[in-house]
Amino acid sequence: MEPNKVKSIRAWILLSGLFFLGCSPPEVREKRIVIWHWMTDRQPAFQELAERYQAQRGIQVDFQLYAPSEAYSQKVRAAAQGGNLPDIFGVLSEKRDFASLIKAGYILDLTPYMEEENFAWRNRFFPQALAVNKFSPDNTYGVNPGIYAVPIDMVAIAMVYNKNLLRKLGFNPSQPPQSFEEFLNLGRKIREEKLQGLVSGWGELWLIYCFAQNYAFNIMGKEKVLATIRGEVPYTDSAWIEVLRLFEEMKNSGIITNKVVSMVNKTAEQIFANEKAVFAFNGSWCVNVYKGMNPDLDYGIMLPPRISNRFPLLVWGGAGSSFMVNAHSPYREEAVKFLKWLTALEQQSYLVRKTNNLPAIKECREDLPQVLVDFSRLLEKSTHPNSWDVWELPLVNETLARGIQAIVLGKKTPQAVAQEVQRVKERELAKKSN
Amino acid sequence: MEINYRLKKYTFTTIIHLFLLVVAVSCIYPLLWMVFSSFKTQQTIFTNLSLIPERFRFENYYLVLTQENFGRYFLNSIFYTGSVVFSIIIIASLAGYAFSRLNFPGKNLIFIIFIGAMMIPTPGNFVPLYVLLNKLHLRNTPLGYILCMISGGLPLSIFLFKTFLDKMPQELEDIARIDGCSKLRIWWNIALPFAKPILGVVAIFNTLNVWNEYLLALVVFDSKHLMPLQRALVVFRGEYLTNYPLLMAALTITTLPVIVIYLLFQEYIVRGIVLK
CATH class of the missing domain: 3.40.190.10 (Periplasmic binding protein-like II)
Known part of the structure; x- marks a missing residue:
């Protein structure tokens, strides 16, 4: 065989080898809760809370930040198509997009968890915070009635x-x-x-x-x-x-x-x-x-x-940041437990102190600085398009x-x-x- | 008569120079603002509107370099940029040479398809690209990202090489063939040196493209250790609050390699643009 031909065959073998080496095997994930979010300014506080959770419960929580928000939305959309959504994630768009992800079966209905122990979890939240994550029986989106996301803070x-x-x-x-x-x-x-x-x-x-x-x-x-x-x-x-x-x-x-x-x-x-x-x-x-x-x-x-x-x-008022649980996640029960922990008084107070956002739970009001107290008072006179069953x-x-x-x-x-x-x-x- | 001519010439030259000066200042001012703001505090950026800060806070650079794996992201970006630009230059110059100098069935149709690919913006491909990479198990791998970036940069680069090599004299190729050169040899010894100016243009365009790319990386990568340098920049851009001094310091560091590359290829870029 000519030396040139031998060289080119070798080059092809080398290139093909490199290509296949680059293909990773399917992922096998160790037991940890993966959370995708877009909240750049809350990442250090989230990381601290993840460390506390691991110390208390022994479960690793990985807050993965993908910003800016527009790019984050693209990633969630693509991951939903590819079946790679993490255990917990946020949906950053109008309620009809949220509804379409629920109808496609990607988001877990949290109503049974909210109603456990005489509605203990549900009663923690400001009603306005839950309203934007809730679908009523006569909603026009065609979604089964229920609560599909957990609010972690609010905006007025x-x-x-x-x-x-x-x-x-x-x-x-x-x-x-x-x-x-x-x-x-x-x-x-x-x-x-x-x-x-x-x-x-x-x-x-x-x-x-x-x-x-x-x-x-x-x-x-x-x-x-x-x-x-x-x-x-x-x-x-x-x-x-x-x-x-x-x-x-x-x-x-x-x-x-x-x-x-x-x-x-x-x-x-x-x-x-x-x-x-x-x-x-x-x-x-x-x-x-x-x-x-x-x-x-x-x-x-x-x-x-x-x-x-x-x-x-x-x-x-009311619509802030919320987290949804992936209905197909093998760790969805652990994910729900983590969200319950995250929305407990101690963690919410920590988030308020670090981020100066309005908390989603009622008990936290005492810990707020005066301007946030004034903002939270306005919540009684608030509404939000995402809490209505019609949309313009x-x-x-x-x-x-x-x-x-x-x-x-x-x-x-x-x-x-x-x-x-x-x-x-x-x-x-x-x-x-x- | 002579005085009149000189006066006219000086007036014209002065106006042209003044105009160019204004254009140069308007181009350089944002860069200067970026550099000087990187030495200010968050508060003085908004309250002290003078360009030069009262006190230079060099610690902003220290904070940037020690926060959020900046070094790791920097090396990742160098690796991605180097691999993509090198691959694009090799593939696009070979393809450009083939489209320009060889005859094969469907040549024009394939070239039109390549040109057509230039019209599709990458963000429009995100979901199908993601699904494809996922099926090939290339999602969350450097190779997956590099291949996507190569395919994104190829159409324009092939077009540039092809149109430039169309001007290569046929005689040069004939002489090489008489001397016993194969097609690959002609590409390496004749076409590539001839296309040096366009090589500079392709290199700088693609360097800028890969160096500044972030959206595709965000979609392809789950692991932050694989992210490019642009990932470090968004950390300083909060959802509601941006840390401007650190962002400006990070931007200054990020811009430096691009300026160096531009200075290195400056001669080729100017010649490439003029000759094209």
């Missing part, structure tokens, strides 16, 4: 105000504006002082939608909002136009400026932390953020000022939020936006029924 979204700036404007810092009229009057003074009024990440559309919905609850009541989502009340209803008009009034009074519609929440947080804005519309995670940016910031928590006394003003079509939400941006910029009237949203709603509903 409300308004924060800078006490020093409020004092500078001649107001009592312990009495932020309660009514919308007071709020608008403050806007004029803010403009005179050349400060920024309300800042928020309204460039990220969901925060506008959230703010608008707070006022929709106040103006027309929760039932009518849900009826709109079901398609029974049109967005051209006078109550919705009133909601949209509020944005025009806030702009005219100086409470908000054009900048807010393109602002990302990180920028809004920076402006508020640097004491350049009087108000911010933000979630309870801001406690940790402001602490990092400006530890001396003196601020308080408030509900968005009410426009009407007819219906309660509800804020979004994504394109409708987007059109509404973009319409509000256009109102603030003075490009569209509230009536025009309402008509546009209704058109999209009708079109999407027609598509859905086909």
Whole structure:
């Protein structure tokens, strides 16, 4: 045989060998609970809790961090397809995606465990925290009723105000504006002082939608909002136009400026932390953020000022981070036991101290710093789309939020936006029924 | 007349230089901000808006290098980048040579398929790639990741080599053949040296691509010990709170090798882009 041919045959054998060496045999996993999550800032606390659990119960727990959250969602989706989901994981998307994973059989129904010992585990949690993980008997997702995830913390979204700036404007810092009229009057003074009024990440559309919905609850009541989502009340209803008009009034009074519609929440947080804005519309995670940016910031928590006394003003609250158990995991019983341990008072208190997030369990309230206590009080006046059995079509939400941006910029009237949203709603509903 | 001409020339040159200066500053400023912010504290990043910090905190670099297996991730990234770029250069130059200089049935169709593959963004392939790697037991292995990265980088690289080698004079190949060179020998001794400028371009493009890649690694790897350098960066980016000084220090360290590679290949890259 020619030397060149011999060389090339050798090269092929070597390459093929390398290829097959690279193929690992199927995994054989030792007994340990594997948890996938995306919460970068909670990883050190989770690791510490994993060590404590091993010391107490002798079972190894491996918290595996996959961030950012969008990439994490891709990984969970791919792992579900490949049958490689870990023992415990989180689902980071809307409730209908959560529902589709349950229907595909990937997520364990935790109701029997929650109901053990006279509902002992279930009774630990704030009802709002469980509501987002629960499917009621008449849910529209087609999921068997039950509780499918364990909340480990919660979020409430409300308004924060800078006490020093409020004092500078001649107001009592312990009495932020309660009514919308007071709020608008403050806007004029803010403009005179050349400060920024309300800042928020309204460039990220969901925060506008959230703010608008707070006022929709106040103006027309929760039932009518849900009826709109079901398609029974049109967005051209006078109550919705009133909601949209509020944005025009806030702009005219100086409470908000054009900048807010393109602002990302990180920028809004920076402006508020640097004491350049009087108000911010933000979630309870801001406690940790402001602490990092400006530890001396003196601020308080408030509900968005009410426009009407007819219906309660509800804020979004309850949906935080939750963990699900893999229904096919060989260690699912151990996984449930670990989650019970993780949501016990001692572990929740530790998580609150380390992460400054709202706890999911009621007993933990005493351990909270004052700002978090104030945020947790708002939970009584909160609701969350993931706790409803109906959901608005994504394109409708987007059109509404973009319409509000256009109102603030003075490009569209509230009536025009309402008509546009209704058109999209009708079109999407027609598509859905086909 | 002469003075007028000179005045015009100087004015034109000054405007061009000013314009280029503005462009250069706008390109360099973010890098400078990154470097100087890496010496600040979390609080001073938000409160002290001047570029240069009052006190240089070198301990940020110490913290980065000692946290989260930074060294391990760094070595992983060097290994992945080296293997992928080397493999792409060999495979793409061979394929580019074949598409350019050889005649075989279905040549154009296969080339169009390769070009078509350039249009598919990698994130769109994540789920099928994951399922495929899982079936081959290549998930959570360096080989699985390297093969995916090679396949992702090949279409553009083959296209670049092919279009460049199309310009290689036929006479060069004929002379080599008369001297008794095989096809493989012509590729090694004639085509590759001829394609040196494009080799630089392919090397830098793919180095940047692999060095900055993270999403595929996140999907393919379960074990964090196999993760590339970008994994270390996300640790400093919290869900709600980002540790900017440490993130900037980590970014500065991460950027250095890319700058070194760019400086090494600078001549080839410029020639490659101009000649292409």
